[in-house]
Amino acid sequence: MWAKRARRLLGFLRWLRPGMGVKRYVLVAAAGMLLMFLGVAQLSWQGVFLDWVLDFVLFTRNLGLPLWLSGTVSFLVGLGVFSLGIRAMNRSILSAVTDPDELPERIWKKRRLEAGPRVVALGGGTGLSNLLGGLKTRTANLTGVVAVTDDGGSTGRLRRSFDVPAVGDLTDCLAALSEVERMPELMKYRFQRGEGLSGHTFGNLFLVSLFELTGDFAEAVRMADRVLALSGAVYPSTPHPARLVAELAGGARVEGESRIREAPGRVRRVWLEPENPPVMPEVLRAVARAQLIVLGPGSLFTSVIPSFLPPGLRRAIAESPARLVYVANVMTEPGETDGMDAYAHYKAVAEHLGRRPDAVLVHTAPLDPEALARYAEEGQHPVAYDPAPFGADGVRVVEGDFAHAGAFVRHDPEKLTARLLECVR
Numbered sequence: 001m002w003a004k005r006a007r008r009l010l011g012f013l014r015w016l017r018p019g020m021g022v023k024r025y026v027l028v029a030a031a032g033m034l035l036m037f038l039g040v041a042q043l044s045w046q047g048v049f050l051d052w053v054l055d056f057v058l059f060t061r062n063l064g065l066p067l068w069l070s071g072t073v074s075f076l077v078g079l080g081v082f083s084l085g086i087r088a089m090n091r092s093i094l095s096a097v098t099d100p101d102e103l104p105e106r107i108w109k110k111r112r113l114e115a116g117p118r119v120v121a122l123g124g125g126t127g128l129s130n131l132l133g134g135l136k137t138r139t140a141n142l143t144g145v146v147a148v149t150d151d152g153g154s155t156g157r158l159r160r161s162f163d164v165p166a167v168g169d170l171t172d173c174l175a176a177l178s179e180v181e182r183m184p185e186l187m188k189y190r191f192q193r194g195e196g197l198s199g200h201t202f203g204n205l206f207l208v209s210l211f212e213l214t215g216d217f218a219e220a221v222r223m224a225d226r227v228l229a230l231s232g233a234v235y236p237s238t239p240h241p242a243r244l245v246a247e248l249a250g251g252a253r254v255e256g257e258s259r260i261r262e263a264p265g266r267v268r269r270v271w272l273e274p275e276n277p278p279v280m281p282e283v284l285r286a287v288a289r290a291q292l293i294v295l296g297p298g299s300l301f302t303s304v305i306p307s308f309l310p311p312g313l314r315r316a317i318a319e320s321p322a323r324l325v326y327v328a329n330v331m332t333e334p335g336e337t338d339g340m341d342a343y344a345h346y347k348a349v350a351e352h353l354g355r356r357p358d359a360v361l362v363h364t365a366p367l368d369p370e371a372l373a374r375y376a377e378e379g380q381h382p383v384a385y386d387p388a389p390f391g392a393d394g395v396r397v398v399e400g401d402f403a404h405a406g407a408f409v410r411h412d413p414e415k416l417t418a419r420l421l422e423c424v425r
Helices: 002-014 023-044 051-062 069-093 100-114 125-135 153-162 166-176 183-187 201-216 217-227 257-264 281-289 300-308 313-320 342-353 369-377 388-392 413-422
Strands: 119-123 142-146 231-236 243-248 254-255 265-274 292-295 321-328 358-361 397-402
Touching: 023 069, 023 201, 023 321, 051 069, 069 321, 119 125, 125 142, 125 166, 125 300, 125 413, 142 166, 142 281, 153 166, 153 201, 153 257, 153 281, 166 183, 166 201, 166 231, 201 217, 217 231, 231 281, 243 257, 243 358, 254 257, 257 300, 265 300, 281 313, 292 413, 300 313, 300 342, 313 342, 321 342, 321 413, 342 358, 342 388, 358 413, 388 397, 397 413
Parallel strands: 119 142, 119 292, 142 231, 292 321, 321 358, 358 397
Antiparallel strands: 243 254, 243 265
């Protein structure tokens, strides 16, 4: 107890060190308090005060001012000086960490976001990172849970070299939620030259470096959350390396996310190996407390479903009282969801999860014909939608225009966020 008090005293005394720019304003505030005290003394004069107070009262009376007027003036002047001293001291302190003029706006924004709904979003790829970028403008109670089964490109090389979960999608989601200026650009920077560096992103190397430093991938992610000053939190679906395995319609078994995408034939089901990887406690707590759980958008069998495959996470989602919403893709993906309509997407999610989504968001507005023609050349087509089977299942479908108007057909984060948060109410 005494040690705690001593630390507090030392902490206070540090404010009085030379160069802090605090002592002068403390003195100004003290002078203001003194004037306020003298003003009160005059307003409530009873003749029982210290000699120097009496001298001040007599001085003001010699000016010909009544006690009530001189007391009021002294009090108001003291209040003004005290306020100026406190304001100047606060600006001196705050200027070391932020622009004092921006502070009211920052506090208002922080309080507004802290009052937002508790949302957990699961998935991977650009779909999840874009969604998180939209959600962070409406709530700070946001948790991203990222699939970590990618085995291609920079991520695949790092997985093989360091035996870590996939870091690429984690990097994108960390970048999306970071409040540090230019950090998203830095995290996504990809080296174009340098032996051993070419092809890697800074964010991927950053996460692997934290893993090497801590020796624990879960702790590395926690450290990244703190360093990057996230508006929310980002975690892997499991902090342990896991492989994605698929069974195709013909019964063939395919291992590895990149091979699943290239394999001929429709995917029947997917699972992880090992089948029961651990889940971070932060993820389970977020799911238990959530008001809204969002699945997707993203690649159905290689991003969305893998993000909730760990059994512990599936159980937590099944038991959560939160509204569960699945965001259906706008376009099919070659070799993965060819010929699958929105209902087939929904059924695949429900069968793998063991819980039916409470609602499904489906884009139903017309798309740009030129963009569709380009996508058709790559074997991608709009996901077909028929409301009848959803109605038979008693599942709510939220129809609307959720796509971004541009050369690429993808979900618009702002449109998506607005409609998703309506599901909470």
